[in-house]
Amino acid sequence: MESGTGLTSEQQCGCACSGAGSAAQQESSLRWSIAAIESLLDLPFADLIFQAQTLHRQYHDANGVQLSTLISVKTGGCSEDCAYCPQAARYHTGVENQAILSREEVVAAALQAKESGATRFCMGAAWRGPKQRDIEHMTGIISAVKELGMETCATLGILKPGQAAQLKQAGLDYYNHNLDTAPEFYGEIITTREYQDRLDTLEEVRSANINVCCGGIVGLGESRTARAGLIAQLANLDPYPESVPINYLVQVEGTPLHGTPELDPFEFVRTIAAARITMPKAMVRLSAGRRQMPEAIQALCFLAGANSIFYGDKLLTTGNPETESDLALFEKLGLHAL
Ligand code: SAM
Ligand code: DTB
Numbered sequence: 001m002e003s004g005t006g007l008t009s010e011q012q013c014g015c016a017c018s019g020a021g022s023a024a025q026q027e028s029s030l031r032w033s034i035a036a037i038e039s040l041l042d043l044p045f046a047d048l049i050f051q052a053q054t055l056h057r058q059y060h061d062a063n064g065v066q067l068s069t070l071i072s073v074k075t076g077g078c079s080e081d082c083a084y085c086p087q088a089a090r091y092h093t094g095v096e097n098q099a100i101l102s103r104e105e106v107v108a109a110a111l112q113a114k115e116s117g118a119t120r121f122c123m124g125a126a127w128r129g130p131k132q133r134d135i136e137h138m139t140g141i142i143s144a145v146k147e148l149g150m151e152t153c154a155t156l157g158i159l160k161p162g163q164a165a166q167l168k169q170a171g172l173d174y175y176n177h178n179l180d181t182a183p184e185f186y187g188e189i190i191t192t193r194e195y196q197d198r199l200d201t202l203e204e205v206r207s208a209n210i211n212v213c214c215g216g217i218v219g220l221g222e223s224r225t226a227r228a229g230l231i232a233q234l235a236n237l238d239p240y241p242e243s244v245p246i247n248y249l250v251q252v253e254g255t256p257l258h259g260t261p262e263l264d265p266f267e268f269v270r271t272i273a274a275a276r277i278t279m280p281k282a283m284v285r286l287s288a289g290r291r292q293m294p295e296a297i298q299a300l301c302f303l304a305g306a307n308s309i310f311y312g313d314k315l316l317t318t319g320n321p322e323t324e325s326d327l328a329l330f331e332k333l334g335l336h337a338l
């Protein structure tokens, strides 16, 4: 039977090998159940990775990795209470507030990213959502970055009706808006916006014909079931996102989640594999947390189907590996930039 992604349910399950997930999935042949995804996460590690790598090779260049560079166009002072975030005004994290950057500053950074080899430039702002004057400023920036021949991505928070269309008009290729975690666990992490607000923004983005970049964070203290719940939400979006960033919590002093027991990195790799199996055509991004991750774990993430990274020595406010060390890792693993 055809799913919303154009794949049969058998292909979605990737059950060519062990069949894990298929029984629970019978509840609905069109949607991934949480139980089906949890049984993927429960597989012996090698079986899970084999399944993910097999699907990965069917849909992607097995050794190609897409490079996106991030910039924070407006930093800190955010009204929201996301418990992981160093930019929330209510936590004392030492992040310095920075008013919105000028078009010239952003274009100069985009040019540098392009020269370093990034193909996509992702602009983030610490807002609950943009005001109309912010949209006007951002559309000028987006058009200018687009003119450099780069793909453009923005993550500006909740979009009101009509705002996505304005961003599209300016040349925006991708909008990043994460579901962050499973609906059942969400209330432990964020109280100033509802899960439904996020789904509504994703709908705005889809209707404006902008590619959807949507993922989440692991290591927030969630259970494996909650990780399965996040992946189920993402995989059941119709269609599923073109780009799926999986972030490993960067613990920042001053945020409520600082001091959360570290999640076993193999759980992170498993989550990447589940994203690859359930969203086979998507670009799965090994996102925040690489600076804290041994190279061997990153290599396992690529084996599990990650094929995109943030490239450049800074994420939004925290560190990312130096470009030289990423290039050296690519050399060691025989990876190439897409
Ligand atoms: N303010 C906008 C919003 O929340 O939609 C856009 C920027 S926000 C920083 C983008 C995403 O970054 C969050 O949804 C979250 O998934 C991720 N993120 C933020 N802080 C993080 C951290 N400390 N570790 C890992 N991921 C983080
Ligand atoms: C995403 O999923 N991860 C990026 C991007 N989208 C905007 C952000 C990671 C932020 C990590 C913490 C920081 O540097 O402030």
Ligand code: SF4
Pocket: 078, 079, 080, 081, 082, 085, 086, 087, 088, 125, 126, 127, 128, 157
């Ligand atoms: Fe604000 Fe975004 Fe950080 Fe939440 S994740 S506090 S909305 S900048």
